[in-house]
Amino acid sequence: MSKLIREALIYMGYRKKINELDKEIYNEIVEILNDIKKTANISYITKDFDIENKNECINLLNSNVKFDSKNLSKLLKDSKKITVAAVTLGIQLDKKIKKFTYTDMSKAVIYDACASAIIEEKCDELENMIINNFPEHFLTNRFSPGYGDLELNNQKKIINLLQTEKKIGLTLTSGNLMIPQKSVTFIVGITEVEKCTSKNKCDRCNAKCEFRVKTRK
Amino acid sequence: MKDILKKIKYEYTFFDGAMGTFLQKTGLKDGEAPEELNIINKELIEEIHLKYLNAGCDILTTNTFGANRLKMTEAKLDVEIVITEAVNCAKNAIKTHNNGDKYIALDLGPIGQLVEPVGNLKFDDAYEIYKEQILIGEKAGCDLLLFETQLDIYELKAGILAAKENTDLPIFCTMTFDDSGRTVTGTDVESMVTFLNDFGVDVIGLNCSFGPNEMVPLIKEVLKYSKLPVMVQPNAGLPKIQKSITVYDFRADEFVDIMEEMTDMGVRILGGCCGTDDEYILKLVERIKNKKIKEIKVNSKxxxxxxxxxxxxxxxxxxxxxxxxxxxxxxxxxxxxxxxxxxxxxxxxxxxxxxxxxxxxxxxxxxxxxxxxxxxxxxxxxxxxxxxxxxxxxxxxxxxxxxxxxxxxxxxxxxxxxxxxxxxxxxxxxxxxxxxxxxxxxxxxxxxxxxxxxxxxxxxxxxxxxxxxxxxxxxxxxxxxxxxxxxxxxxxxxxxxxxxxxxxxxxxxxxxxxxxxxxxxxxxxxxxxxxxxxxxxxxxxxxxxGSDSMMSIVDAANVLLANDVNSEKYIELYSNIKITDNVQNKNSDIINKNDDGNKDDLREMILKGLQNEVVDLTIELLKEKDPLEIINNEIIPALDIAGERYEKQEIFLPQLIKSAETVNKAFDILKTRILESSDETIDKGTIVLATVKNDIHDIGKNIVKVIVQSYGYNVVDLGKDVDPKKVVEAMIENDIKIVGLSALMTTTVKTMEDTIKLIKKNIPDATILVGGAVLNKEYSDMIGATYYCRSAKDTVEKVKKFYI
Missing domain, CATH: 3.20.20.20 (Dihydropteroate synthase-like)
Known part of the structure; x- marks a missing residue:
């Protein structure tokens, strides 16, 4: 739980130690994390693909999908297989957060941050499940449309490929944003080469973002 | 003349099984549009239809699940050609089969984008999308419309309206549910049936969902509430992934067993969804065809x-x-x-x-x-x-x-x-x-x-x-x-x-x-x-x-009229309430007291974020002071302290918002008071706020709104996904020269730039504030904003500056 709380606090812009946190807010966060876990309709779907990686393009075999991306191509340089995944916390949570923006904005903000923390945790769990499917293999970092040079409109391909609308109720808007809002899609490479992946997820990303956590050296 | 509605009145009627299952077996690749095969491999589609006709089905479903304008544009296909050819494939198969009355159902799957307010597709656009498909389908010669695997009842409403207002074709509707007993957009069986019962459709039911076993209790509920004939098209069991191919765990006989159980409950129209093939349909028809129809009692609540x-x-x-x-x-x-x-x-x-x-x-x-x-x-x-x-x-x-x-x-x-x-x-x-x-x-x-x-x-x-x-x-x-x-x-x-x-x-x-x-x-x-x-x-x-005494009459009456069985609700509501006299003042003991047992003043309440208590205190204060005095001497100083503590990181965002919301509660009382005594309002100035076009994340903008309001400024909130034109219109209409724009995604910074350009073109002296997770000073300058606001508090400072 404490890792989740830490993560939620980062999203809320809290930079100090957890034990300095106002007790009331701490309890509220714990309560909200529990509520989301209990009431959200958390669902996911994954699918494995063999890939061909050439000319800075990832070609998913037995499908009509290609991802043009230098960054993704580099990430998958040692992978012959990938898993494509989608996770969502469901539409009811969106409705709940929206309702709180009218009655209790502070609660809405905490819900929003806690939901983001939970979906990250769910993605980590999913990674563990994926790795179990491939004994003696390793996973690359997760990669999503919108990272680096992989354009956001690639989201359409993933949504279509996994039939997320029908299977987990995940759809896109005309601007390629996901509904429900608390949703994540990602691609992860399966490799035989163990890579030194930093425990700090922020080291894997090059976005200039205010939530960035620095690794202590 | 063949008449499908007459047929379903008197006998069991059979749909076909899955189309996709066959297509995957014959090499359809992931991500490819199955509808393209209506044009490039007609023989295959006709062959699949023919298999189902030979198995004994009455109604063929066209291969048009995703044949709507949005999905077809993506697949670079033409809606009219796809649907016309799909109906032709079904017609040809019926011609080849040439045995008995057969019907063609135009398959209408979900659009793929959610309708407002959950998504950003307009209800009227959803209507037009379905209308286009329906008109083409009717012209091509289909006999009925099948809305299936529907996920959102609101989108389905748009589709049914498009059908009712543009054709007389019979309307069949099925929705798909998940294991929580709801559709992914939250509709339960009772709400679905209640809505569809009197909406002028002909058949309702369930399809796809999870496994047929799990569908039994849901279909029981459909039958309980339905005034209409009920249909079911389950999957061939629960999906399992084997060697990255999806398979279903029910053999045809097991599938038919469950279907028979559902006919005994009153289901009349049967077919299959994912994983079923002609063997399933053949065995289904054989077993059920000559059974006696079970009449269901019609619900008239x-x-x-x-x-x-x-x-x-x-x-x-x-x-x-x-x-x-x-x-x-x-x-x-x-x-x-x-x-x-x-x-x-x-x-x-x-x-x-x-x-x-x-x-x-x-x-x-x-x-x-x-x-x-x-x-x-x-x-x-x-x-x-x-x-x-x-x-x-x-x-x-x-x-x-x-x-x-x-x-x-x-x-x-x-x-x-x-x-x-x-x-x-x-x-x-x-x-x-x-x-x-x-x-x-x-x-x-x-x-x-x-x-x-x-x-x-x-x-x-x-x-x-x-x-x-x-x-x-x-x-x-x-x-x-x-x-x-x-x-x-x-x-x-x-x-x-x-x-x-x-x-x-x-x-x-x-x-x-x-x-x-x-x-x-x-x-x-x-x-x-x-x-x-x-x-x-x-x-x-x-x-x-809000009248406790009237609500208590309702609660008591429900006990006395035996509506509240075993008085359960009543006991739950009232067992812990001490009755002193007729009116209960629930919070009277704890109100307005701090740790020392003394009353908090307004300033302290704001800093602590005591939203419930602030209302009473404000009403109390109004007896002695006028609203403006309260605002200037109590509220603004308290906010300044909260803001300072936030800057020093003594408190953080949720706490700052709590203080702001407490202030807004007090403002509500003050505004009401001012409205009652005159037609004036508290008006320190107004700002237009919007989350830019294509961006649907508006929590950041909403935080800004609460904080800005707490300083006494009015906000014209245009919401999220706001067209640049709407921003300009709102500014001109309300004669406001300051606007705050929010964007969360790197991709929507582009639409923010477009919005800024349009504002500047129409209102050259406008002050444009921008904020959002992906922005910084550099970006903000690049896209032409007046100020970058790194936080909600920062926005307030910029607004203050503007209205000095």
Missing amino acids: TVISSNSQTVVIGEDIKVIGERLNPTGKKRLKHALKTGDIDYVLKEGIKQVDQRADILDINVGLPELNEPEVMVKVIKEVQSILSVPLQIDSANVEALEKGARYYNGKALINSVNGKEESLNEILPIAKKYGCCVLGLTLDDTGIPKEAKKRYEIAKKIVDRAVEIGIPKENVLIDCLVLTASAQQKEVNETLKAVKLVKENLGVKTVLGVSNVSFGLPNRDLINRTFLAMAINSGLDAPIMNP
Whole structure:
């Protein structure tokens, strides 16, 4: 739980130690994390693909999908297989957060941050499940449309490929944003080469973002 | 002549099984549009149809699941060609088969984008998308429409309207549910059936979902509530991944066993979904075809719904919240006039928290475009609340538009005994499958005697039934007159309720609070009348759920009339409440005291974020001070302290927001007070806020809004996904030169730039503030904003500067 709380606090812009946190807010966060876990309709779907990686393009075999991306191509340089995944916390949570923006904005903000923390945790769990499917293999970092040079409109391909609308109720808007809002899609490479992946997820990303956590050296 | 609707009345009818399962087996790749095969591999599609015909199915489903404008554009295909060829494939197969009456169902899957307010697809666009498919399908020669695997009942409503308004083809609808017993957008079986029952479709049911076993309890529920023939198309078991291919774990015999169980329950129309093939259908037809049809008992309760909640009227007393009606409410009037939707929503949420079962929505003000505002309020309320609504207007167009864009089965308020009203309103209730409330008045006014009011009620019910509205969808309001002016007629109302209940057998509604106008201690009169009316047969009072004493009458009546079985609800509500006298002041012990047992002052309350307590204290303070004094001497200094603590990181975001919201609660009281005494408002200046086009994340903008409001500034909140043109229009219309734009995604920074350009072109001297997770000073300069605001507090500083 404490890792989740830490993560939620980062999203809320809290930079100090957890034990300095106002007790009331701490309890509220714990309560909200529990509520989301209990009431959200958390669902996911994954699918494995063999890939061909050439000319800075990832070609998913037995499908009509290609991802043009230098960054993704580099990430998958040692992978012959990938898993494509989608996770969502469901539409009811969106409705709940929206309702709180009218009655209790502070609660809405905490819900929003806690939901983001939970979906990250769910993605980590999913990674563990994926790795179990491939004994003696390793996973690359997760990669999503919108990272680096992989354009956001690639989201359409993933949504279509996994039939997320029908299977987990995940759809896109005309601007390629996901509904429900608390949703994540990602691609992860399966490799035989163990890579030194930093425990700090922020080291894997090059976005200039205010939530960035620095690794202590 | 072949007539599918006649057929389903008398015998079991069989659809085909899956199309995709076959296509995957024959090499369709992931991500490819199966609809393309209608053009490039017709033989394959015809062959699959033929297999199903040989297996004995009656209805072929065209290979057009995703053949809508959005998906086909993506796949670079033409909707008209795809659908026409799909129908041709089915026709050719039927020709080849040449044995008996066979039908072609135009397959209509979900669009792929969600409709507003959940998504950003307009309801009218969803309508047009379906309309296009339906018209092409009809022209190509399909016999019926099959809306299937539908996930969102609101999108389905748009589709059904497109069907009903443009063709006479029979309409079959199935939705898919997940293991929580709801669709992914939150609709449960009862809400789905309630809505579809009277909406003019021919067959309803379930398809896909998870496994057939898990579908049995859901189909039982469909049958329990349905007035229509029921169909089912389950998957061939639960999906399992084997070597990255999806397989289903039911063999054909097991599948048919479950289907037989469902026919015994009353299902009439059968077919298969994912994983089923011609073997499943063959065995299904063999086993079921000659079985005797099981008749189902038709449900005739009076029930209304939203997309996810149903309310049955007539089983226990249901409360219709009356607060969203501007008559006599200055603050709500002001909110409606100024487009302050937040206040409206807060009033709605409050009533639901106070246990209103249904909310009345009335936006009748002469200066408003009533139909437009009605639709807006309904959509906004439904985006956060699940209670069904009563659409209340004297404006026919507002009622029609309200019923059209409402998500679910609404209650229309109202029709009356006048010819004009009967002719205009009843067809709306019929078309949209709503319930309708009839008022017992006609051209001669409200009759004094109960008997005459009963006669008008009878006329309304008869006329409704005549045009095809089921009697249970009509409710009657015998009209409450004020005891101060028409004392003798109060009892006539009660007599009329009794007559209507006993002789017409329809449910009754009364606007209870009217009775006490002009008398002191109104609540006493109201609650006494309420108890008397319930005893006369009132089913649903329209009242203020904020009145504890009236709500307690309802709770007690539900016990005494044996509606509240074993008094469970009553005990839950009242076992822990100490009765001191008649009125309970729930928080009296804890109010306004800090740790030392002393009263907090307003400043302290704001810093602590005590939102519940601040209201009482503000009312208290108003006895001694005027509103502006309170704002300048108490509120602003407190906010400054909170802001300072935030800057120093002594408190963080949720705490800062709590303080701001506490201030806004106090402001609400102050604003109401000012409105009551004059027509002025607290006005330090106004800012337009918007989350830019294509961006749907508006929590950041909402935080800014709360904080900016707490400093006394007004906000024109345009919401999220806002078109640049709308931003400019709002600024010009309200004569505002300062705007705050929010964007969360790198991709939407581009639309932010477009918005800024358009603002500058139209309003060269505008001050443009920008903020959002991906922005920084550098970006902000690059896209031409006036200021970058790194936080909500920072935004306030910029706004202050502007209005100095």
